[in-house]
Amino acid sequence: MRKVIVIGAGLAGSECAWQLANRGIEVHLYEMRPHQMTPAHRTGNFAELVCSNTFGSMELTSGAGLLKEELLILDSLIIKTAKEFYVPAGTALAVDREKFSQRITEILTHHPNIKVFYEEVKKVPRDEVVVIASGPLTSQALAEDIKELVGYEYLYFYDAISPIVEADSVDFSKGFWGSRYNKGGEEDYFNCTLTEEEYRVFYEELLKAEKVPLKDFEKAVYFEGCMPIEMLAERGYKTLLFGPMKPVGLIDPRTGKEPFAVVQLRRENREGTLLSLVGFQTRMTYSEQKRVFRLIPCLRNAVFVKLGSMHRNTFIQSNRILTPFLNMRKYPNIFFAGQITGVEGYTASVGTGLMAGINASRLIRGLDLVVPPEETMLGSLIRYITSKQGTLQPMAPVMGLLPPLDQKVKSKEEKRRLLAERAIRAMKAFKEEILKE
Ligand SMILES: Cc1cc2nc3c(=O)[nH]c(=O)nc-3n(C[C@H](O)[C@H](O)[C@H](O)COP(=O)(O)OP(=O)(O)OC[C@H]3O[C@@H](n4cnc5c(N)ncnc54)[C@H](O)[C@@H]3O)c2cc1C
Incomplete structure (x- = not known):
């Protein structure tokens, strides 16, 4: 044996x-x-x-x-x-x-x-x-x-962890499919668009939202690449627009222009039934995440199968x-x-x-x-x-x-x-x- x-x-x-x-x-x-x-x-x-x-x-x-x-x-x-x-x-x-x-x-x-x-x-x-x-x-x-x-x-x-939503619950009329600078497949990303006013409301609520405090053994120095979005937001009104919400290289076919801000969704599985919010790791409490992320127009009725965490x-x-x-x-x-x-x-x-x-x-x-x-x-x-x-x-x-x-x-x-x-x-x-x- x-x-x-x-x-x-x-x-x-x-x-x-x-x-x-x-x-x-x-x-x-x-x-x-x-x-x-x-x-x-x-x-x-x-x-x-x-x-x-x-x-x-x-x-x-x-x-x-x-x-x-x-x-x-x-x-x-x-x-x-x-x-x-x-x-x-x-x-x-x-x-x-x-x-x-x-x-x-x-x-x-x-x-x-x-x-x-x-x-x-x-x-x-x-x-x-x-x-x-x-x-x-x-x-x-x-x-x-x-x-x-x-x-x-x-x-x-x-x-x-960034939140993951059920694809069925996304309002695809409020954005467009496409990769940055058309590099990659046409359906690799769905871009949820935000106008300047929608972005301002989202930004303000993100700053106000309740966050989960770090436990002693969790005190972390985050890599720039996996910084919680609220920490990025604290750096200034425009920081997210140069980070996970940047619109450059994304032309909205409905307007022929770059939107003010985007949230990109990416397939989580081969079938595309689950989509994750790219770069949206967060320490907001679960109820606050639902509230704040539903301010993004295409996620108004989103069903979250997983919420973000660190x-x-x-x-x-x-x-x-x-x-x-x-x-x-x-x-x-x-x-x-x-x-x-x-x-x-x-x-x-x-x-x-x-x-x-x-x-x-x-x-x-x-x-x-x-x-x-x-x-x-x-x-x-x-x-x-x-x-x-x-x-x-x-x-x-x-x-x-x-x-x-x-x-x-x-x-x-x-x-x-x-x-x-x-x-x-x-x-x-x-x-x-x-x-x-
Ligand atoms: C703080 C915290 C809270 C969590 N809360 C939940 C929750 O509420 N609900 C939930 O579903 N999941 C929770 N999880 C996530 C996870 O499901 C649990 O941690 C779960 O116990 C993982 O099971 P495991 O067997 O992989 O690890 P564990 O259950 O942690 O077992 C690992 C074992 O290995 C032992 N060990 C470690 N290193 C060595 C070594 N070198 N030699 C010998 N033994 C060693 C440890 O003492 C421990 O007994 C939590 C995780 C953490 C860290």
Whole structure:
């Protein structure tokens, strides 16, 4: 029996260790807490929930809800246990965080195939089967080594997320498609135009909007390229017009002139169902973002699948480094799982932990590695992080990642229901397939 080293007993590492151990693989699980704490964890328990005590919606028609259902089909320890320690929270899966993580710790420390080592890993063994699940707050020494492993330029320490909207909700009559100076495809960017008066109102509200304060461990020196838009705005009335809102090289075919200001939207997925606001990373609170961004005429009725944020977050450019099986292209024996892969949130971290566990066990048993079908939320999220073009910013499980249905469906609710049903069928078939081996 060959062993797998799992680094980090957080949400991803705990799920991964259990999936491996239940497949008869010996697991060496390394956790640095409680000897060395992260800036967010409070206990030495495994799978500690660092902030909110909810795994998000349980509704099948939401991305997080669908993902949870898929993870239950794949026999997820974390989601099963979360359901055991459920506390009422409407449609969300909230848990008693103490009891939940104590129970996970008990199960893993008593598992006959798991040996726990309470120590910090400073170097990733290159010649063992390893799963790196050390999370967004990976210790500094390990982060240095990961930098060497993946290449200096592919490990990021902050995420600077711009909001993403559903393409269906954009008013395309209030702008035009086209790239700056016509360099690039005709439909690479949609340019939302603003008149001088619209820009002035937007600018003033942006300055007034409430912002999320930085936590001590998040105090950051931002690169010029990923500065929050409100910080740029604070530099002066015109700064944004020379930055993310600059109109130069963009001729509006409706007027034959450059608009006063633009906000560019770019496709987030191949199908073009999701569009991101280019260069609009922000620390405004979520409710303020909706209010202020809806002042942009083409976004008046925008449905935001993701709002902007800026956090301390250690994550790799999985799209450059990993295969869809979550192992490295360069070192197939080294897997990554959890938030460090560029997924976002508790449930998505569990999902990648689960798949890294299944695949590390398959590697040891000489089986082909697998990824769930793209019709599933887990499959489409993993494909997104491992194949996105350009820079990867963390992605949560959202319905817009799923490939469109074959038929046209008008009602949004009905569309989501059909997408969820299709995903569940595909995940059940996938499970049957991998159980045969
Ligand atoms: C401050 C903060 C708040 C967040 N709040 C939420 C939220 O409310 N809801 C949500 O869905 N997501 C939240 N997230 C995002 C994310 O989903 C969680 O951080 C989640 O815990 C990620 O799971 P993980 O397994 O990848 O990492 P973690 O759960 O952090 O697990 C990583 C583990 O690795 C250990 N470790 C690190 N370095 C080493 C080392 N060198 N050797 C050994 N062990 C090591 C850590 O101690 C930790 O136990 C938050 C993130 C942060 C940073």
